[in-house]
Amino acid sequence: MKRRNPRARQQPDYYAKRARQEHFPARSVYKLQEIQKKFALIRKGQRVLDLGCAPGSWAKYAAGLIGDSGRLIGIDQKPVKEKLPAQVEIFCEDVRMLAEAPERCEALVGGLVDVVLSDMAPSTTGKKDVDQARSYYLSRAALTIAQRVLTPDGAFVCKIFQGEDVETFISDVKAAFNSCRTFKPQSTRKESKETYVIGLGKK
Numbered sequence: 001m002k003r004r005n006p007r008a009r010q011q012p013d014y015y016a017k018r019a020r021q022e023h024f025p026a027r028s029v030y031k032l033q034e035i036q037k038k039f040a041l042i043r044k045g046q047r048v049l050d051l052g053c054a055p056g057s058w059a060k061y062a063a064g065l066i067g068d069s070g071r072l073i074g075i076d077q078k079p080v081k082e083k084l085p086a087q088v089e090i091f092c093e094d095v096r097m098l099a100e101a102p103e104r105c106e107a108l109v110g111g112l113v114d115v116v117l118s119d120m121a122p123s124t125t126g127k128k129d130v131d132q133a134r135s136y137y138l139s140r141a142a143l144t145i146a147q148r149v150l151t152p153d154g155a156f157v158c159k160i161f162q163g164e165d166v167e168t169f170i171s172d173v174k175a176a177f178n179s180c181r182t183f184k185p186q187s188t189r190k191e192s193k194e195t196y197v198i199g200l201g202k203k
């Protein structure tokens with residue numbers, strides 16, 4: 001049987017090289033760019049919450065869209081080393097804990113936001129069921145927080161690994177938003193099982 005090279009995923013592809021040239025810390029920026037091109041969710045002056053923001057590519061790109069008059073709150077359990085503009089504030093926290101601590105979460109976010117982004121991904125084990133279950137748990141935490149802090153009509157973008165729980169998650173997003181779409185950006189690595197669930201117009 002042909003074995004996969006375990007380092008293949010780490011080799012810089014077109015998007016990784018482009019991210020380096022354009023001074024973004026990760027290739028993931030092109031996924032958000034594609035989402036933005038299709039759904040035009042982030043606008044000047046808005047407040048954005050970015051869950052799982054390290055190493056900072058989405059935060060850097062979204063900060064450019066919201067401009068000086070906007071505010072982006074980024075949360076990750078890992079520190080962000082990237083230098084980000086003044087409208088960005090980063091907190092080092094576990095999002096699963098914040099989902100279970102409404103007061104702490106609201107204090108940290110400091111008011112309602114227009115867009116909640118979650119690009120959170122668990123550390124993968126290589127066991128499909130375990131990785132999917134962990135991704136589902138993170139997505140649920142992101143949805144809980146989005147329901148708490150999004151302004152009416154706000155938008156939600158959430159990464160989830162494809163698996164049996166995705167349909168349940170989509171139903172819950174449909175219940176909380178006027179419309180729900182799924183989107184797999186072209187810049188997603190071919191072997192990746194991730195997709196983005198997008199909720200438009202928080203009820």
Ligand SMILES: C[S@@+](CC[C@H](N)C(=O)[O-])C[C@H]1O[C@@H](n2cnc3c(N)ncnc32)[C@H](O)[C@@H]1O
Pocket residue numbers: 025026028029051052053054055056057058059075076077078093094095096119120121122123138
């Ligand atoms: C794919 S990376 C996000 C990339 C980011 N959007 C960017 O463009 O730079 C996924 C991130 O989710 C974070 N993450 C995973 N579980 C988390 C949790 N429970 N709380 C906070 N962050 C978490 C990881 O630390 C990791 O930095």
